[in-house]
Amino acid sequence: MDLLVVGGSGFLGLEITRQAQLAGHSVMATFHTRVPPIPGVGWRMVDIRHRDDVTALALQTRPDVVINAAYRQSDWATTADGGMHVALAAAAIDARLVHVSSDAVFSGTAASYDETYLSIPSNRGDGPMPQRPSAGPLMLSSSRSPDARM
Numbered sequence: 001m002d003l004l005v006v007g008g009s010g011f012l013g014l015e016i017t018r019q020a021q022l023a024g025h026s027v028m029a030t031f032h033t034r035v036p037p038i039p040g041v042g043w044r045m046v047d048i049r050h051r052d053d054v055t056a057l058a059l060q061t062r063p064d065v066v067i068n069a070a071y072r073q074s075d076w077a078t079t080a081d082g083g084m085h086v087a088l089a090a091a092a093i094d095a096r097l098v099h100v101s102s103d104a105v106f107s108g109t110a111a112s113y114d115e116t117y118l119s120i121p122s123n124r125g126d127g128p129m130p131q132r133p134s135a136g137p138l139m140l141s142s143s144r145s146p147d148a149r150m
Contacts, residue, residue, distance in 0.1 A: 004063035004095075005029040006048060006086050007070030009036050012100060016067055017041055028061050030070070048082030051089075058089035066090040067098045 003020050007013040008029025014036055020027045021040060028042040035043045046057050048070050058066065068086040072078040083099060090097040 001065060002026045002061070002063040003028070004058070004061055004066045006046070006054075006066060006068045008041070008043070009034060010069060010071065012071075013067075013069035014038070016069055016100075020067075028063060030057070032070075048085050049077045051085040054082075054085040054089045055092060058093050058095070062093050063095055065096045065098065067100065069100050 003025045005013050005017050005020065005027060006029075008017045008027075009031035013029065017027055017029045017036075017038060021038075026042075027040070028044060029038075030044050030046045030048075032045070032047060035045075042061075044057055044061070046053050048054050066086060066089070068083055070078060070082055070086070087097055087099070
């Protein structure tokens with residue numbers, strides 16, 4: 001199975017990339033400023049704030065699964081708009097989308113987290129993620145069955 005890990009050079013993305021490789025998947029991953037030293041990964045530079053660039057990458061690579069782990073603290077254009085760009089690109093190629101973010105689950109104040117920590121997101125409304133009204137719900141359609149497995 002071909003995977004595209006968006007935000008593959010970040011803390012969470014690196015681990016997803018490593019684990020996907022260990023599981024035997026063909027992995028492509030994106031970076032924004034530096035290519036991590038993980039051999040065997042097809043690294044692509046992309047700025048997810050630019051919708052056309054994300055769509056072009058998806059159309060070029062056509063992965064079965066897109067995993068979005070891209071994130072920037074207090075940066076709406078990357079975390080929210082960029083996430084929407086990734087979702088739209090995945091829908092355009094009928095790929096399965098997985099969207100994850102460690103700071104959407106934990107506050108980001110500890111050096112590391114495990115399953116025993118309470119979920120206290122940093123962007124819950126009183127945290128650093130700027131809150132602004134959205135343009136409305138994002139509706140994506142896909143021919144994939146909702147019970148299809150990865």
